[in-house]
Amino acid sequence: MTLSKKTPKESQVIKTELVLPNDTNTFNNLMGGRLLHLMDICSAICAQRHSGSVVVTASVDNVSFSQPIALGEVVNMKATVTRAFKSSMEVFIEVTAEDAPGGVLKPSNSAYFTFVAVGDDNKPRPVPEVEPETEEEKAQHAGALRRRQLRLVLAGRMKPDEAKELKSIFFDE
DSSP: OOOOOBOHHHHOEEEEEEOOGGGBOTTSBBOHHHHHHHHHHHHHHHHHHHHTSEEEEEEEEOOOOOSOOBTTOEEEEEEEEEEEOSSEEEEEEEEEEEETTTTEEEEEEEEEEEEEEEOTTSSBOOOOOBOOOSHHHHHHHHHHHHHHHHHHHHTTSSOGGGOHHHHHHHSOO
């Protein structure tokens, strides 16, 4: 089965949420777990658009809570598929907080999510390749292989000496 390539724009998702009192901690900031929930949903929709199938979350990389998002602020999320492998996809999500009345945006969070496309038989299924267009998309696409190898090494699913892309960062070959 040959799948056509897709550009990152074809599956990109932009999602907006308002931080309400039930979403906050004792400091009136959005709870980290609630933000991760919102990011997972946004990223999953992006991966589903790209793959044309149901997806499951396989991993989340390095979420940093750099700026709190306060009660009453708007959470803006943009999810983009950076690269697709056989049945998995890496999705980069950027989160900004917006003081809606003032319109001031501040970067808040970002992360890489990995999803696996699943068929009707509940088994992984092939996904289309990603065809990056912009310089930023090309850079994300190129870095995705190193990030994937790092994930696999850390999960014990790849031996460090097999991670050729990672070795090229540290050693001349």
